[in-house]
Amino acid sequence: AQKITQTQPGMFVQEKEAVTLDCTYDTSDPSYGLFWYKQPSSGEMIFLIYQGSYDQQNATEGRYSLNFQKARKSANLVISASQLGDSAMYFCAMRAFNAGNMLTFGGGTRLMVKP
Amino acid sequence: NAGVTQTPKFRILKIGQSMTLQCTQDMNHNYMYWYRQDPGMGLKLIYYSVGAGITDKGEVPNGYNVSRSTTEDFPLRLELAAPSQTSVYFCASSYPSGGQTQYFGPGTRLLVL
Numbered sequence: 001a002q003k004i005t006q007t008q009p010g011m012f013v014q015e016k017e018a019v020t021l022d023c024t025y026d027t028s029d030p031s032y033g034l035f036w037y038k039q040p041s042s043g044e045m046i047f048l049i050y051q052g053s054y055d056q057q058n059a060t061e062g063r064y065s066l067n068f069q070k071a072r073k074s075a076n077l078v079i080s081a082s083q084l085g086d087s088a089m090y091f092c093a094m095r096a097f098n099a100g101n102m103l104t105f106g107g108g109t110r111l112m113v114k115p
Numbered sequence: 116n117a118g119v120t121q122t123p124k125f126r127i128l129k130i131g132q133s134m135t136l137q138c139t140q141d142m143n144h145n146y147m148y149w150y151r152q153d154p155g156m157g158l159k160l161i162y163y164s165v166g167a168g169i170t171d172k173g174e175v176p177n178g179y180n181v182s183r184s185t186t187e188d189f190p191l192r193l194e195l196a197a198p199s200q201t202s203v204y205f206c207a208s209s210y211p212s213g214g215q216t217q218y219f220g221p222g223t224r225l226l227v228l
Binding site for chain 1: 214
């Protein structure tokens with residue numbers, strides 16, 4: 001079975017500073033993908049970034065980067081230069097390729113950006 | 116490209132009533148999914164489909180049914196609504212290759228009273 005753990009229920013960050021959202025995962029499948037989604041107060045789920053388990057480099061997408069430490073089974077999201085619009089819930093998710101097409105989600109972290 | 120669209124946006128049901136949540140995608144994705152999100156929680160998979168005519172159960176399928184007659188549409192049916200089905204329902208779709216990144220619709224908020 002797959003499991004995703006997000007240990008930070010809520011976090012504050014000052015505008016323009018960087019912030020790291022933690023995510024640890026557990027799977028016995030050697031082939032898997034890790035995802036981060038943003039859910040603003042309006043409720044939609046917005047895909048941010050993807051990391052494959054065999055990718056050699058950490059994924060980056062604009063101000064988002066994924067700090068992938070395979071041995072520690074962690075996939076932390078780093079947001080650089082935080083903006084007020086980054087205030088939202090952030091979900092880490094995993095798909096193990098031998099376990100069907102299910103995304104397993106963590107419980108989420110609420111990020112609040114202070115002006 | 117509209118992406119993934121869902122109707123209705125919000126619905127109130129009485130216990131025992133039935134309804135169908137509609138989901139359509141125009142990205143020609145083979146894979147489609149239904150999730151539910153309870154307050155303060157992450158999403159849980161209800162059903163998914165890898166193509167027209169093929170569906171399979173996810174983590175929490177009880178109380179729901181699905182069908183997939185076309186690539187574009189993947190409706191979710193609630194037969195006998197119960198208060199435990201009060202939730203926000205998300206439909207998603209993805210390609211079968213690569214990382215299979217799932218793209219989500221805006222969600223349907225359902226309240227069962």
